Amino acid sequence: MDTENIAFKELLDSIRLVYGYDFTDYAEASVKRRVNNFMANHKIEAIDQLAKMILKDEKVFEEFIQELSVTVTEMFRDPPFYKSLRETVLKRLATYPFIKIWVAGCATGEEVYSIAILFKEEGLLNRTLIYATDINQKSLQTAKEGMYPLENMKQHTANYQKAGGNQPFSEYYTAKYNTVMFDKSLKQNIVFAPHNLAVDKSFNEFQLIICRNVLIYFNQKLQNHVINLFYESLCPFGFFGMGNKESLLFSDKQQFFEDVDRKQKIFMKTK
Amino acid sequence: MAAHGKYEAIVIGASAGGLSALTTILGALPASFSLPVIIVQHRYRDQMNLLEEILQNKCKIQIRQVEEKEKVEAGIVYIAPPDYHLLIESDNTFSLSSDPQVSFSRPSIDVLFESAAATYRKSLIGIVLTGANKDGAAGLLAIKKAGGLTIAQSPEEAEYPYMPQAAIDKGAATLVLTLKEIQTRILNC
Numbered sequence: 001m002d003t004e005n006i007a008f009k010e011l012l013d014s015i016r017l018v019y020g021y022d023f024t025d026y027a028e029a030s031v032k033r034r035v036n037n038f039m040a041n042h043k044i045e046a047i048d049q050l051a052k053m054i055l056k057d058e059k060v061f062e063e064f065i066q067e068l069s070v071t072v073t074e075m076f077r078d079p080p081f082y083k084s085l086r087e088t089v090l091k092r093l094a095t096y097p098f099i100k101i102w103v104a105g106c107a108t109g110e111e112v113y114s115i116a117i118l119f120k121e122e123g124l125l126n127r128t129l130i131y132a133t134d135i136n137q138k139s140l141q142t143a144k145e146g147m148y149p150l151e152n153m154k155q156h157t158a159n160y161q162k163a164g165g166n167q168p169f170s171e172y173y174t175a176k177y178n179t180v181m182f183d184k185s186l187k188q189n190i191v192f193a194p195h196n197l198a199v200d201k202s203f204n205e206f207q208l209i210i211c212r213n214v215l216i217y218f219n220q221k222l223q224n225h226v227i228n229l230f231y232e233s234l235c236p237f238g239f240f241g242m243g244n245k246e247s248l249l250f251s252d253k254q255q256f257f258e259d260v261d262r263k264q265k266i267f268m269k270t271k
Numbered sequence: 272m273a274a275h276g277k278y279e280a281i282v283i284g285a286s287a288g289g290l291s292a293l294t295t296i297l298g299a300l301p302a303s304f305s306l307p308v309i310i311v312q313h314r315y316r317d318q319m320n321l322l323e324e325i326l327q328n329k330c331k332i333q334i335r336q337v338e339e340k341e342k343v344e345a346g347i348v349y350i351a352p353p354d355y356h357l358l359i360e361s362d363n364t365f366s367l368s369s370d371p372q373v374s375f376s377r378p379s380i381d382v383l384f385e386s387a388a389a390t391y392r393k394s395l396i397g398i399v400l401t402g403a404n405k406d407g408a409a410g411l412l413a414i415k416k417a418g419g420l421t422i423a424q425s426p427e428e429a430e431y432p433y434m435p436q437a438a439i440d441k442g443a444a445t446l447v448l449t450l451k452e453i454q455t456r457i458l459n460c
Contacts, residue, residue, distance in 0.1 A: 005361070027366040029358035029386040034370075072371050213369040216339055216355075245339050245352055245367055 007047040008032060018055055021065060021135075022198045025222035031068065038067050069136040071107040073213070074155060076114045078244055079162035081212075084264040085115075086164055089239050090122045093207055099128040102206045102233065104197060104226075105214030106132040109143025110156070114163075115210065116186040117172060121165070125189055131204065133195030144192045146182035150175055197226045202233040209234055213243035220250040227251040234269045241266045278420070278460050279394040280343065280359075281306055282387045284380030284410065286313040286402025288430030292450055293326060293400070297348055299454045300332040306460055308332075308348045309359070309387065311378045313402065316354040323350055337365045351378035358386035374406035384410025393418030396460070398453060399444070400424045402434030411443035422446045422453060 009024075012031075016022045023031055035050070044050045054061040076082045093099050099119075106112045112132040119125040134140050148156075157169045173180040195203070197214070209230050215223050230240055231253045240257065242265040248254045257267040285293055289312045297308070314322055320336060326348070327334040334348045343349070343363050351357035355367040356378050373379035384397055384407065397414035399407040401424060415421045423444035426432035438444050448456065 027358075027360060027368075029360050029366055029389070030368045030370065032389070033358070033368075033382065033386065071369060073369070216367045216369065220340060243369075245355055247339065250340065 004047065007051070008035070011035070011047055011051045014051060014055055015061075019061060019065070020199070021069075021196070023068065025198065025219050025225075027217055027219055030217055034068050038064055066136060066138045070139060071105065071134075071136070071214070071217075073107045073110050074152065074159065075110040076156065076159035076163045076165075077111060077212070078264075079159050079164075081241065081244065081264045081266070082114060082118060082159075082163035084261045084266055085241060086118050086122065088260050089208065089241075089266060090118065090124065093239075094122070094124060096207055097127065099124060099208070100204060100206045101128060101130045101208045101210070102204070103130060103132045104195070104209060104211040104230070106134050106140075106143055106192075107136070108139045108148075109146060109192075110148065111210070111212065112143060112190060113146060113172075113182050113186055114160075116190060117160070117165070120186065121167065125186075128189055130190045131206075132190055132192050135194065135196045135198075137194060140192050140194060146187060147179050148182075150178045150180055153180055197229065198222060202229055204233065205235050206233055206238060207235055208239045208241070210241045212241065213246070215246050216243065223250050224252060227253055231256065231269065236269065236271075238269050239266060240269065276305065276460050277394065278306060278396055279391050280387065281308045281396045281398065281457060281460075282384055282414075283308065283310045283398045283400060284312075284384065284402075284407035284434075285310070285400040286376075286380075286404050286406065286431065286434055288401035289313070290322070290325065291430070292424065294329050295450045296398075296400075296454055296457070297326060297330045297332060297334070299458060300330065300348075302331045302333065302346065304332050304346050306457075307343045307345050309337075309343070309351075309357070309383065310348065311351045311357060311380045311383045313376050313378070313380075313404070313406070314353050318353060326350070337367070339367050340364050351383065353378075356382040358382060359390045360386075361390050363390070374404055376404065376406050380407035381410035381413075385413045388413040388417040388419060391417075391419065395419035396422065396457065398422045398424070399435050399438040400450075401429035401431045403431040404434055405437040407434055408438040408441040408443055411438045412441055415443055415445060420445060422448055422456070424453065425449045 173182045256271045260266040337349045423435040423438045426436045
C-alpha cells in the first residue's frame with residue numbers, strides 16, 4: 001500500500017475513534033473522491049494535514065462530515081419504482097389499521113415527500129407514520145423544512161406524472177420567489193430524525209422500509225449488516241424497496257425475501 | 272488479474288457521436304480480448320439497456336451494463352449504467368455513486384478515469400472520444416500523471432471535436448489518433 005492510502009486509512013480510523021463516525025466500511029473510491037474534493041476546496045495539500053485540522057477543530061470536522069455524507073436525490077426519482085409501489089404495495093398495506101414506514105437515508109427529503117403524496121392520494125396518509133432518517137444533519141434540516149428550488153420543479157412534476165400521478169402537482173406546494181414549500185398536510189405524519197446505518201440500531205417495526213441509493217456507498221460487509229438491520233426492523237410480510245442498481249446479493253438474509261417487483265427492486269419479507 | 276501484457280485495463284469516455292465511434296472500436300475486438308474495457312458513454316437516463324443492446328448486436332466481445340460490486344474481468348466490455356457514476360475500487364471491483372453531476376454529466380468520464388487511475392496507475396489506457404463537453408479532460412490528465420497511456424481521438428475525425436480537443440488542450444493526451452489507429456493500438460496490447 002502506498003503512503004497516500006495509509007494516510008487515508010489512518011484518517012478514517014481516527015475519525016471513528018475521536019468522533020464515532022465510521023466510514024471504514026464505505027466503498028472507498030467514493031469516499032476518496034469526496035475527501036479529495038474537500039481538500040481541493042479548502043486548499044489542503046496533504047491528507048495528514050487534513051487529519052490534523054479535523055482532529056484539532058470540531059468545527060472543521062462538522063463541515064467535513066457534512067460534505068462527506070451528503071447525498072442528493074429528487075422527487076419520484078426513477079418514476080417506475082413509485083408507480084410499482086403504488087400499484088403493488090399500497091393496496092396490500094391498506095389492510096393494516098396503522099402503517100409505519102422507514103425511509104432510511106432520506107437525504108434532503110424529496111423521496112419522503114414523494115411517498116407522502118402517494119399515500120395521500122391512496123387515502124392512507126392519515127393512518128401512516130413515516131420515519132425519515134439520515135446521517136447528515138444538514139440534509140435532515142432541509143428535509144424537515146420541505147423547501148426546494150423552484151427550478152427543480154419541472155423535473156419533479158415530470159417524474160410525478162411518469163409515476164402515475166394525475167393530480168395537478170402544484171397543489172402540493174406553494175411557490176414564493178425561487179423556492180417552493182411543500183404542504184403542511186404532507187409533513188404532519190413524518191418524523192425526521194438522525195440515524196447512522198453503520199452504527200445505530202433498529203428503533204421500531206415497520207410495514208415498509210425504503211432505502212434507495214444508499215447501500216451503493218457501502219462495502220459488501222456493511223451492506224450485509226444494514227440489510228440485516230432492515231430485516232429485523234420489518235414486520236412479517238413487510239416490504240422493502242431499494243435503488244434500481246442495488247441488490248440483496250451480498251446479504252445472508254437473501255432467501256428470506258421474495259420478489260414483489262424484481263425490476264423495480266421491491267421485495268417482501270417472507271420469513 | 273489475468274493480463275499478461277503491460278496493461279490491465281482500458282477506459283473509454285464518449286459523449287455526443289459516441290455510439291458510432293464505440294461501434295468502430297469495439298467491433299474490432301475478439302470475444303477473447305485480453306483486457307477489460309470500461310466505458311462511460313453519456314446517455315439519457317430513461318434508456319435503461321438500449322445502448323448495450325445496440326452495441327452487442329455489432330460486437331463479438333461480450334457487452335454488459337455494470338452491476339454494483341462485480342469484479343472487473345478481462346474479455347468483457349462494461350458500460351456505466353444511466354444516472355450513476357461508475358468508479359473502480361482498489362480491490363478491482365466496481366462501485367456506483369449517486370453523487371451530483373460532474374461536468375453536467377452522470378455518469379461522468381472524469382469520475383471513472385480518476386478512480387481507474389488510482390487503481391491501475393501505469394497499467395491503464397485511457398481514451399477520450401467524440402463529444403460536445405469537456406468531461407474526460409481532467410480524468411485523462413489524472414491517468415497520464417499516474418503513468419498510464421492516454422489517447423484522444425483526432426478532433427479532425429471526431430463527429431464532435433470539442434471533447435477530445437479539450438483533453439488535448441489540457442495536455443492530457445499522449446497520443447492523438449484516428450479510430451482506425453486506436454483500434455490497431457489496443458488490439459496490439
